[in-house]
């Protein structure tokens with residue numbers, strides 16, 4: 186918890202709440218040679234780069250695990266219009282069903298069971314298909330509530346502990362406010378929720394269930410304005426999405442999951458492996474490209490990311506891609522040199538298409554809690570964030586941070602992630618999130 190708030194009692198007696206402030210960003214540590222680089226003139230891009238670069242189109246490598254290879258029906262999807270794609274989308278993480286055939290001795294008429302010293306096979310039994318069916322995949326609501334269990338149970342435990350057979354007095358409200366701030370909901374939201382709960386109920390009994398309903402209602406009100414879908418403008422071809430964020434936030438994985446969604450909508454997708462810092466990130470993106478049937482423009486580690494982004498745009502335009510997703514290296518928001526490199530990527534992309542990037546998505550790892558506030562602030566300055574994706578809500582009790590972000594920045598939240606699987610990222614909806622955080626059932 187990094188926020189201070191005025192006590193409920195002092196507010197009752199009229200003391201003004203201090204305006205909450207975001208935690209001060211860590212001091213900037215300039216990198217060696219970390220001053221913003223001047224725009225290369227001409228930009229580091231174009232035919233020179235292409236000539237030096239290895240092939241721009243990825244294919245399944247012999248080293249790629251079998252289950253990651255592009256299914257035959259998607260091979261060459263980078264070159265051809267998308268056809269025959271399952272409109273519901275295929276889950277690339279699930280291996281294709283295999284047909285296992287057992288060549289039993291009965292297939293060799295010259296060998297009998299007696300020759301093998303085995304008993305005569307029993308007459309074949311017909312197994313009803315239903316018995317071998319796998320269990321249905323859990324719904325998104327199920328995954329969301331399971332994923333957010335740590336956040337919701339810590340809140341729920343506090344509410345139940347506070348409001349079981351207790352009158353609503355100033356001390357209880359004060360404790361509730363503290364619990365809400367501890368859950369990273371932010372001071373203004375915590376104060377609003379407490380006031381909504383106390384309104385007309387002071388000195389009366391209130392059940393934990395009632396408190397949870399009011400809590401969910403207030404959280405929903407805060408989140409509603411930011412719960413906006415990511416709309417791909419089809420008049421922009423390609424629609425360029427720049428993915429940014431700190432190391433390990435989940436950018437590359439989110440690109441893979443989003444690509445899968447776009448592909449299942451019949452969009453032609455191209456990926457640019459702009460995280461040129463980590464060889465593993467380049468490989469990771471290639472694997473995703475193969476899985477979803479999207480060409481990946483990748484170069485060797487250490488290549489200039491801005492030049493690569495420029496060339497990817499050129500390539501995506503030439504091959505008629507609907508969407509181009511550009512990965513970038515993870516960078517700490519307080520490293521000036523790396524943030525300058527991000528600004529350069531944006532400048533170079535704009536040189537090619539002044540309206541691009543059409544979406545700049547900041548991927549935030551929920552487990553960082555309050556640090557997400559300074560990430561938004563500084564990435565916003567460097568690259569102009571248009572939307573947020575919050576990942577790893579499943580690994581933390583700090584999911585309330587999304588509410589604090591909505592309250593403070595009002596930047597659209599497009600998607601949330603509650604696991605590593607491709608189905609664990611879904612569009613953000615205020616009501617579901619509010620109910621999940623309050624530990625309520627998904628009724629109404």
Ligand SMILES: Nc1nc2c(ncn2[C@@H]2O[C@H](COP(=O)(O)OP(=O)(O)OP(=O)(O)O)[C@@H](O)[C@H]2O)c(=O)[nH]1
Pocket residue numbers: 430431432433434435436437438439460463466513514515516575576577578579580602603604605609
């Ligand atoms: N539990 C959980 N793990 C996630 C989620 N999203 C991503 N991850 C995992 O987080 C780890 C880091 O993800 P990456 O996609 O490599 O992160 P990145 O931001 O590209 O990392 P850098 O390349 O270092 O900048 C991977 O192991 C992902 O599987 C999520 O919603 N929940």
